[in-house]
Amino acid sequence: MVTVLSPRPDLWTLDPDVLHLNHGSYGAVPRRTQDLMAALRAETDANPMLWFRSVAARLAASRLDLASYLQTDPEGFALVPNASAGVTAALATLPIPAGSRIVLTNHAYGAVRYAAERFARATQAEVVVVDVPLEADDETVVSLIAAALDEASILIVDQISSATAMVFPIAALVDACRDRGVAIVVDGAHAPGLIDAPAADGADFWTGNFHKWPASPRATAGLVVAEKWRTATLPLIVSWSEYDERLPERFDMQGTFDYVPWIAAPESLRVLEELDWPVRRSQLSDLVDEGARVVAKALGTGIAEVVRPAATMRLVELPRSVDLTHVEAFKMRVSREQKAEITLTGFDERIFIRLSAHAYNSLADYESLAERLPALL
Ligand SMILES: Cc1ncc(COP(=O)(O)O)c(C=O)c1O
Incomplete structure (x- = not known):
């Protein structure tokens, strides 16, 4: 029998009077991680000297947890x-010939x-933008991009993707780049x-945020660097670890800086583990599918035909009657008048509501959005 996991808004501190349907933009930090951050900040201000002496070891421990994740x-x-x-x-690291x-x-x-x-x-150099249709399957994505790689350095x-919540075939793109001597970020x-x-596909560089889906404190992200670039890759802020030969340590020290989010970040990974994340993620995927159907029905529109949508995000089309020049104003009205947080994304002259689902969401959230939105159209 399949266990259906219950929504856990109790683990967050989100305002219960608001519909939170956009985890994808800035995430949301669980209460437990917030408590840890508060304790670490109190420790910092109890003795800043002692705190900064302890930072290197704490960062090393946190990095190991995050890399292992x-x-x-x-x-x-x-x-x-x-x-x-x-x-x-x-x-800043990769060679870019004129x-x-x-x-x-x-x-x-x-x-x-x-x-x-x-x-x-x-x-x-020249920036070249390849048009990839919203409905493209993996094969089409790879062939369109590969066709633009002549003369490419990167x-x-x-x-x-952010605007279209679409999963790209990274392993095949890494191969296509490798065959042509093009670096891939x-x-x-x-x-x-x-x-x-x-980050397992062997890209030259991979970067990703822990402050989105793993719900870590904001300003926590990782950079994974292929072996051949590790010596050359430098942090954007020049500080005391400039000449450290080890890549991770070189990036640790960024001058006087708030290291609390980086140190507290693994706590959110533990929360996700306790939430049975892989099972929950698959249930959230079903939830956001159903939620998107409910919202699309209320708007009289449809769901974007993305072949491989992100596990926990879906795009619901806005009716064409919504004036595209007033998208920001519409989002503000949804927030102020309807007490709902959503994001709108544009692609190919179409506007979508990008809906998210995280462990604090339930079907009632999407049903409630579906009841509230038509008043604004
Ligand atoms: C695909 C993509 N790239 C880059 C970013 C930038 O992330 P950050 O604001 O954390 O630098 C975002 C943020 O939403 C994103 O969705």
């Missing part, structure tokens, strides 16, 4: 504040595209918690 080699795993920093550090291409897709996160543009400007690709911002061993 990703099932990756701890010697190639560094802490970074977020996926944006991970992508930036990768681009005239070469940095290739992305039209699913890429906007800020990641800006990073590619900044490095392309500095090196006289491919930056999402493991799970995997933007796995959404991958930890949603994909097991997300």
